[in-house]
Amino acid sequence: MIKQTTAIETFPCVDEDYIRGLNEHAQAAKPISAQRKRELIAHIKKLLKQQDAVLVAHYYTHYDLQELAEATGGYVSDSLDMAKFGSEHPASTLIVAGVRFMGETAKILNPEKRILMPTLQAECSLDLSCPADTFVPFCDEHPDRTVVVYANTSADVKARADWVVTSSIGTKIVKHLHERGEKILWAPDKYLGNYIQKVTGADMLIWQGFCIVHDEFKSHELEKLRQKHPQAAVLVHPESPDEVIAQADVVGSTTALINAVGNSPANEFIIATDNGIFYKMRQVAPNKKLIEAPTGGIGASCSSCAHCGWMAMNGLENIATTLEQGCNEININEQLRVKAYQSVKRMIDFSKTL
Numbered sequence: 001m002i003k004q005t006t007a008i009e010t011f012p013c014v015d016e017d018y019i020r021g022l023n024e025h026a027q028a029a030k031p032i033s034a035q036r037k038r039e040l041i042a043h044i045k046k047l048l049k050q051q052d053a054v055l056v057a058h059y060y061t062h063y064d065l066q067e068l069a070e071a072t073g074g075y076v077s078d079s080l081d082m083a084k085f086g087s088e089h090p091a092s093t094l095i096v097a098g099v100r101f102m103g104e105t106a107k108i109l110n111p112e113k114r115i116l117m118p119t120l121q122a123e124c125s126l127d128l129s130c131p132a133d134t135f136v137p138f139c140d141e142h143p144d145r146t147v148v149v150y151a152n153t154s155a156d157v158k159a160r161a162d163w164v165v166t167s168s169i170g171t172k173i174v175k176h177l178h179e180r181g182e183k184i185l186w187a188p189d190k191y192l193g194n195y196i197q198k199v200t201g202a203d204m205l206i207w208q209g210f211c212i213v214h215d216e217f218k219s220h221e222l223e224k225l226r227q228k229h230p231q232a233a234v235l236v237h238p239e240s241p242d243e244v245i246a247q248a249d250v251v252g253s254t255t256a257l258i259n260a261v262g263n264s265p266a267n268e269f270i271i272a273t274d275n276g277i278f279y280k281m282r283q284v285a286p287n288k289k290l291i292e293a294p295t296g297g298i299g300a301s302c303s304s305c306a307h308c309g310w311m312a313m314n315g316l317e318n319i320a321t322t323l324e325q326g327c328n329e330i331n332i333n334e335q336l337r338v339k340a341y342q343s344v345k346r347m348i349d350f351s352k353t354l
């Protein structure tokens with residue numbers, strides 16, 4: 001929910017408590033016995049074949065899902081790469097294990113495919129903090145600015161944008177626009193916006209959205225942890241607070257942080273992002289030590305504790321149900337999809353020039 005502010009302060013502000021409250025209602029997939037897990041995996045493997053479907057999972061989903069995606073010829077990656085994989089794979093159905101905007105991005109890029117999700121209740125606080133009915137009029141009030149939105153937004157918001165970017169390419173695109181003399185309206189993540197603004201020096205009007213997971217990393221506790229592990233490299237996702245980013249050796253997207261673990265000479269890492277990513281990091285560097293960046297400490301009220309409650313809603317049980325019933329399908333109005341596609345495609349075309 002967005003509270004409209006007074007006449008003095010015209011920027012629509014984000015009701016952080018309301019969004020945190022919604023996350024508290026996210027029901028994580030229930031733990032299952034080893035026997036049930038074996039049964040479900042065998043069942044899902046059969047259903048994927050029968051339904052001509054492939055499973056694509058985000059790095060933040062449960063390890064079981066990432067393992068199953070890989071074992072069945074599917075894919076584990078970041079949000080954009082998941083959608084791109086879907087375009088290149090011949091399967092007619094994509095099962096997208098992640099949060100809703102990821103299913104929508106898959107549909108935007110693959111309109112001819114059936115896109116199913118284990119649950120349609122898996123939200124994202126960035127998406128929630130930027131509803132189209134507030135964002136679109138705000139953009140209309142600033143016609144002199146190029147609208148650049150992060151991938152963690154609804155199809156309606158993407159359709160209003162000039163550009164959609166991910167954390168891996170956002171800085172490069174804003175730099176390019178800044179060099180062309182364009183002023184930016186950025187949404188929704190305030191920390192990523194601040195970071196890109198600092199790096200590029202662009203004129204950016206920044207929407208005040210936030211990620212409930214990354215917002216909880218604590219800079220003071222991180223300083224103390226770094227003193228205990230002076231050899232550790234600090235890897236930070238740019239949705240984290242400015243003071244946490246300021247302590248990073250590497251600031252980057254999910255894929256960039258995984259690559260950093262593999263390529264860095266360091267043997268120890270402090271990692272400020274969702275801990276679901278450890279599955280992939282352990283795969284690329286099984287002998288390196290991974291330490292979660294602190295979400296606790298003095299004054300802390302960690303509710304997500306380095307794991308996204310909405311990502312945790314994806315489980316083997318609801319994947320099986322989705323495949324059995326063909327439920328939780330993502331559908332987007334074609335006119336809207338075409339508009340959103342143009343902004344996503346602009347980013348994809350730009351990435352090919354790099």
Ligand code: 13P
Binds near residue numbers: 058077078151254
């Ligand atoms: P990616 O776009 O890197 O997948 O990140 C999505 C996300 O939700 C980060 O919190």
Ligand code: SF4
Binds near residue numbers: 123213214239308309
């Ligand atoms: Fe959204 Fe944050 Fe969850 Fe990523 S971790 S899906 S940005 S709420």
